[in-house]
Amino acid sequence: MSDDVARVLVLIAGPIAAGKSTLARAVADRLRDQGRSVALVDLDTVAEMALPTLPDWAWAHEIHARLVGHWTRVPLEVVVDEGASTRAEVDQVLAGVPGPTAVITVVLVADVRRSWERAQGDPTRGISKDRGFLERVYAQFERELPALDHDVLLDAESTSPEQRLAPILAEVERHLAR
Known part of the structure; x- marks a missing residue:
């Protein structure tokens, strides 16, 4: 494994308001608690810049995709996206x-009604509080x-x-042990 690229990319995909950000933060926090070097890249944070x-x-x-690519080109153990x-x-x-980076793709699925309910309680949410919009996205x-x-x-x-954390952390550890 090359010393100048991230060893593992955890890519978390799923619909809006399913809990991707919460899961990504939990993965990054747990890995940091274990002493791992981690970067966390969040699409919403990138969008907030504009x-x-x-x-x-x-x-x-x-821009988000380019940022992830740049983070995977530094010698971190894990990039969580x-x-x-x-x-x-x-x-x-x-x-x-880059090719030497192992990729773990995580897909998070959720119920649209429960996601809409979660969005209602989140003051940072915008259009995802609109039930019709969320139903179309789902x-x-x-x-x-x-x-x-x-x-x-x-x-x-x-x-x-x-x-939700356990299988992701197990996959990360499996790749880091190589």
């Missing part, structure tokens, strides 16, 4: 990741899901936060 004048979310996705929800967005991120994600290759598939509604 809000409310962000002309197009495609711009945020492009969240933000993709389509195969094209995953591919956009992966296009910038319908699109359902169509996208078969094309999303994954190493770990997690259901936000039927698993606890610890149950």
Whole structure:
């Protein structure tokens, strides 16, 4: 393994308001608690840099993908990324990741009604509080899901936060032990 690139990229994909950010922070925090060197990249944070004048979310996705690629080119142990929800967005991120970096793709699925309820309680949420918008996004994600290759598939509604963390951390450790 090259010493000048990240050893593992954990890419967390899923629909809006499913819990990707919460899961990504938990993974990064747990790995840091274990003494691992970790970078956390969040699409929403990238987009916030230009809000409310962000002309197009495609711009945020492009910058986000480039940022992930740059983080994987430094000698960290793990880069944790969240933000993709389509195969094209995953591919956009992966296009910038150097070959020696192991990629663990995590897909998080969730119930639209429960996600909408979570969004209602989050003061940072915007359009995802609109039930109709969220239903359209989830319908699109359902169509996208078969094309999303994954190493770990997690259901936000039927698993606890610890149950969601365990398989991701096990995969990270498996790759780091190589």
